[in-house]
Amino acid sequence: MKRRGxxxxxxxxxxxxxxxxxxxxxxxxxxxxxDGYEMKLLLWLYPVYVAASGIFAYLCWPERRTxxxxxxxxxxxxxxxxxxxxxx
Numbered sequence: 001m002k003r004r005g006x007x008x009x010x011x012x013x014x015x016x017x018x019x020x021x022x023x024x025x026x027x028x029x030x031x032x033x034x035d036g037y038e039m040k041l042l043l044w045l046y047p048v049y050v051a052a053s054g055i056f057a058y059l060c061w062p063e064r065r066t067x068x069x070x071x072x073x074x075x076x077x078x079x080x081x082x083x084x085x086x087x088x
Contacts, residue, residue, distance in 0.1 A: 006061045010068075017072050018054040020079045021047050030086045039085060046082050050075055 024047055031043060053075040060068040 006058055010061060011058065013072065014054050014057055017057075017075050018050055021050045027082060027086050043082065043085065046078065049078060053078075 027043065027046075031040070053071045057068045057071040057075075060071065
């Protein structure tokens, strides 16, 4: 089976999807110290999850495009969830 490459526009989309992790120090600085350990653990695992999602979305594209789109959508929702943990 011939393996097709990932289009440049999709690589750019993945990079744009991963970029909000650059605000991670800001998220950590706004974290309230009185909240529970479980939420802090989610916050510490957030960059690892985003990096893994970006890598797996890239690797899935040639043969499983739908799963690749789902990974990007879940990544976007995780960005919103992490920011809502800090703001709320």
